[in-house]
Amino acid sequence: MKSVNRSFLTQYSIAIVLFLVSCIATGGQAQGGGYSFGDSVSKNVACIACHGNQDQVGSKNFIDPTKFGHTTHARFGCTTCHDAITSKHPDGNAIPRTTGCGDCHNDITTQYSASIHGTKASCNGCHNPHRVSTASEIAATEMNKQCAGCHENVKITSSHSKWLPQAGLHLGAIACVSCHSKAENYVITIYIAKRDEAEPDSKPNLVPYEELLKHTNGENLQYLIDRNHDNYISLDELRKFNRDPSNKNIYLKAMLTPVKPTHSFQTFDNRWDCTFCHASGPEVMQTSYLSFPEQNGTFRQVAVERGATMDALRSIPNFYLMGSTRNGVLNKIGLLIIAGGMVMPVGHGFLRFLSRKNRL
Amino acid sequence: MSAKMVYLQPAPVRIWHWLNALGIVTLCVSGAQIRFPEYITFLGSYRSAIMLHNTAGIVVALSFSIWFIYYKLVSNTLSEIYIPKGSDLTTGLFRQIVFYFFAYFFGVPNPHHATPDNKFNPLQKSAYLVIMFVLMPFVSLTGILLMNMGPMRELVIMAGGLNILDTMHFLLACSLVAFLFTHVYLATLGKTALAYIKPMWTGWEKVENHGTGQTRLQH
Numbered sequence: 001m002k003s004v005n006r007s008f009l010t011q012y013s014i015a016i017v018l019f020l021v022s023c024i025a026t027g028g029q030a031q032g033g034g035y036s037f038g039d040s041v042s043k044n045v046a047c048i049a050c051h052g053n054q055d056q057v058g059s060k061n062f063i064d065p066t067k068f069g070h071t072t073h074a075r076f077g078c079t080t081c082h083d084a085i086t087s088k089h090p091d092g093n094a095i096p097r098t099t100g101c102g103d104c105h106n107d108i109t110t111q112y113s114a115s116i117h118g119t120k121a122s123c124n125g126c127h128n129p130h131r132v133s134t135a136s137e138i139a140a141t142e143m144n145k146q147c148a149g150c151h152e153n154v155k156i157t158s159s160h161s162k163w164l165p166q167a168g169l170h171l172g173a174i175a176c177v178s179c180h181s182k183a184e185n186y187v188i189t190i191y192i193a194k195r196d197e198a199e200p201d202s203k204p205n206l207v208p209y210e211e212l213l214k215h216t217n218g219e220n221l222q223y224l225i226d227r228n229h230d231n232y233i234s235l236d237e238l239r240k241f242n243r244d245p246s247n248k249n250i251y252l253k254a255m256l257t258p259v260k261p262t263h264s265f266q267t268f269d270n271r272w273d274c275t276f277c278h279a280s281g282p283e284v285m286q287t288s289y290l291s292f293p294e295q296n297g298t299f300r301q302v303a304v305e306r307g308a309t310m311d312a313l314r315s316i317p318n319f320y321l322m323g324s325t326r327n328g329v330l331n332k333i334g335l336l337i338i339a340g341g342m343v344m345p346v347g348h349g350f351l352r353f354l355s356r357k358n359r360l
Numbered sequence: 361m362s363a364k365m366v367y368l369q370p371a372p373v374r375i376w377h378w379l380n381a382l383g384i385v386t387l388c389v390s391g392a393q394i395r396f397p398e399y400i401t402f403l404g405s406y407r408s409a410i411m412l413h414n415t416a417g418i419v420v421a422l423s424f425s426i427w428f429i430y431y432k433l434v435s436n437t438l439s440e441i442y443i444p445k446g447s448d449l450t451t452g453l454f455r456q457i458v459f460y461f462f463a464y465f466f467g468v469p470n471p472h473h474a475t476p477d478n479k480f481n482p483l484q485k486s487a488y489l490v491i492m493f494v495l496m497p498f499v500s501l502t503g504i505l506l507m508n509m510g511p512m513r514e515l516v517i518m519a520g521g522l523n524i525l526d527t528m529h530f531l532l533a534c535s536l537v538a539f540l541f542t543h544v545y546l547a548t549l550g551k552t553a554l555a556y557i558k559p560m561w562t563g564w565e566k567v568e569n570h571g572t573g574q575t576r577l578q579h
Binding site for chain 1: 406410466507509523531540
């Protein structure tokens with residue numbers, strides 16, 4: 001009898017837990033519009049009810065529910081940071097905040113404070129806490145736009161031109177933090193960009209989510225390239241994308257992005273040396289990702305078959321990193337051509353030596 | 361049978377030739393470092409290799425202009441010297457091939473007699489036609505575009521993009537390196553190893569006088 005009761009209680013408990021979990025999940029989605037995280041969801045919904053409406057709170061206090069919803073900050077809940085809110089809110093007074101970024105991100109704030117950038121801008125200067133993302137969720141162009149908020153493009157191009165050949169070309173193909181943060185490694189991240197001849201190379205124009213949807217007729221954007229829907233981009237799929245005439249107005253824009261950017265902003269000595277990238281060798285250049293825009297403003301990376309940057313002409317026709325992305329097949333063809341040129345001196349020279357007496 | 365000196369290579373041609381030679385050798389070495397930086401580091405930093413490559417490229421493009429201006433506008437002998445005639449293609453090429461690959465080994469003299477207006481044998485004419493009217497212009501053009509990707513962006517796109525341009529530049533450069541080996545070797549085929557090289561430095565070539573009003577290269 002005891003065992004029957006125990007079994008019944010266990011099953012009953014599991015059913016209750018599952019029921020509550022499903023209630024929270026569906027309730028959150030129904031009320032929050034994609035707003036579905038954690039225990040604080042009900043509190044967030046109450047905040048978003050007003051702050052998610054720009055007409056009601058104005059642009060300064062507006063929080064885009066779609067962009068906020070996916071963040072880790074949303075999971076913790078609004079009142080984790082805005083902990084001094086009172087029952088009188090909204091009473092027209094600013095809400096004092098007793099928490100700061102360093103309370104959770106202590107390592108980063110310590111690292112950042114020690115960098116030359118530490119006294120120039122606060123965390124909010126670059127990061128909007130209501131739409132934070134991981135490094136892989138942001139396009140390199142977006143990262144660069146954050147920098148351009150303070151560092152004017154014209155001045156940046158001019159200062160880099162003093163030592164960097166074709167500075168504009170470089171700045172359009174590299175995330176600033178690839179050189180200005182202490183990232184050890186980098187990968188090639190590929191985006192879908194507009195083929196706009198009026199835009200300079202330093203400012204590639206990525207195709208936004210809504211516009212790309214037209215190319216897929218509303219289907220998952222990934223399927224624009226990942227034709228067999230296996231969540232993996234093969235070189236063959238890249239080639240098909242490049243050959244497809246319906247994609248004539250868009251192209252694959254590859255950029256050099258750091259794997260783990262740090263907040264120790266400065267210019268590292270080895271970045272002045274071109275060989276940091278240009279002699280990193282074909283092996284480093286094998287790894288790349290295709291980054292697709294998401295509805296919530298972030299980007300999602302999909303792994304690409306190794307060697308996309310090495311497949312000159314077909315996989316990423318507009319990306320070339322001298323030295324590092326040299327194509328092995330072309331090297332062999334070049335060597336054959338040069339060897340062909342040596343046939344005459346070697347072959348003829350040999351017979352010339354043997355027949356030298358005939359010309360005395 | 362006496363020998364006399366003929367002024368075969370005027371100063372502008374010699375200046376062009378040696379500027380071109382220096383430029384092309386520099387381009388080959390710096391180009392090799394740019395493509396294989398892990399293995400080749402003769403010229404110091406990668407940036408130095410690029411700067412040198414760009415400078416040598418400009419020198420070669422300018423010396424190419426000297427060549428064109430001299431032959432086309434000053435002496436007006438460009439087509440006469442570089443474009444093979446009908447007889448060159450029908451019998452001349454064959455005769456010259458037989459000489460280089462057969463008769464030469466038996467001590468038979470070169471059937472071609474160089475004069476200031478007819479410097480090249482049919483085989484040379486055909487080779488230089490490809491070198492000077494196809495390889496050199498295209499390797500220079502692709503190099504100029506690669507050197508100015510930003511300002512010449514629309515032309516780069518028209519040409520098929522960065523990778524196409526780089527591939528063309530690399531394969532054209534390899535073809536020129538291949539020619540360089542053959543060119544230097546053939547320059548040693550005179551009576552002595554320096555017999556053909558000296559005139560390109562001094563301008564004067566020693567030729568045999570057969571007393572028939574014709575001059576003949578001394579082989």
